[in-house]
Amino acid sequence: MRVKFWGVRGSTPTPHPENLRYGGNTSCVEVRIGDSLYIFDCGTGFRALGQQLRSEFNSRNICAHVFVSHFHWDHIQGIPFFGPLYDKPENRFLFHSSSRTRSLKRVMEEQMTSPYFPVDMTEMKAHRAFYDFEEGSMPLDDVVVQGSWLNHPQGCMGFRIETKTGVLVYATDNEPGDPEFDKNVRKLAAGADVLIYDSQYLPDEYIARKRGWGHSHWREAINIVMESGAKELVLFHHDPDHDDACIDNVVKEARNYYPKVRAAAEGMELIL
Numbered sequence: 001m002r003v004k005f006w007g008v009r010g011s012t013p014t015p016h017p018e019n020l021r022y023g024g025n026t027s028c029v030e031v032r033i034g035d036s037l038y039i040f041d042c043g044t045g046f047r048a049l050g051q052q053l054r055s056e057f058n059s060r061n062i063c064a065h066v067f068v069s070h071f072h073w074d075h076i077q078g079i080p081f082f083g084p085l086y087d088k089p090e091n092r093f094l095f096h097s098s099s100r101t102r103s104l105k106r107v108m109e110e111q112m113t114s115p116y117f118p119v120d121m122t123e124m125k126a127h128r129a130f131y132d133f134e135e136g137s138m139p140l141d142d143v144v145v146q147g148s149w150l151n152h153p154q155g156c157m158g159f160r161i162e163t164k165t166g167v168l169v170y171a172t173d174n175e176p177g178d179p180e181f182d183k184n185v186r187k188l189a190a191g192a193d194v195l196i197y198d199s200q201y202l203p204d205e206y207i208a209r210k211r212g213w214g215h216s217h218w219r220e221a222i223n224i225v226m227e228s229g230a231k232e233l234v235l236f237h238h239d240p241d242h243d244d245a246c247i248d249n250v251v252k253e254a255r256n257y258y259p260k261v262r263a264a265a266e267g268m269e270l271i272l
């Protein structure tokens with residue numbers, strides 16, 4: 001399993017010089033397992049992934065399972081700018097998420113309707129399918145994906161990806177403090193090789209003024225890793241106001257509690 005980060009920022013893109021070492025694009029993580037392609041979230045990093053896939057696949061067809069954790073802008077804003085969706089009917093994109101209020105297809109299409117965007121999804125030539133994905137396990141090709149609800153306004157789905165070679169957990173946009181959701185996320189992360197987890201705030205920031213905003217902090221990430229037996233922690237969904245120096249400090253401090261911690265950065269790759 002190869003994992004590559006295309007967008008690591010939370011809330012809104014932050015293309016400012018002081019943020020560029022970790023990166024300013026919003027959530028998008030690519031996972032390759034053999035020849036299969038899995039994508040987690042379609043924030044602005046999704047656009048750059050599309051460019052890379054176009055050059056890599058050239059005239060070959062692109063097929064991917066795309067898991068969308070929820071529909072806040074920072075997780076879908078790359079969709080209208082993802083080139084391979086426009087290219088040809090032989091490209092296939094299977095979207096998985098839980099829409100709750102109306103069909104997943106409608107939720108995904110509405111963000112491109114007038115007056116929010118100049119073209120709508122009918123301009124996209126690629127084959128698109130939409131699958132409502134609720135809690136539980138789903139076998140796909142050479143992998144089993146498990147979903148679990150997290151604690152976030154309007155809901156957010158965390159994902160556990162299991163293969164023969166390793167277990168990856170992608171759990172972003174989750175606030176601690178609710179006993180049921182706290183248990184969910186620990187169960188999802190149990191024994192994982194790598195846990196990618198929402199670490200948007202500093203612990204003091206969270207306590208002082210960010211309760212109820214639906215996000216976590218690095219100290220809670222460490223608690224989850226230690227209580228779930230996950231092996232390695234990747235801090236994710238960095239706050240727009242946290243520059244590279246701030247994130248460096250977070251990693252340094254977090255390593256006093258648990259050694260295998262790093263912060264997600266655009267372009268970073270992991271092999272499991």
Ligand SMILES: [Zn+2]
Pocket residue numbers: 010011072074075173237
């Ligand atoms: Zn988010």
Ligand SMILES: [Zn+2]
Pocket residue numbers: 070072152156173214
């Ligand atoms: Zn959100």
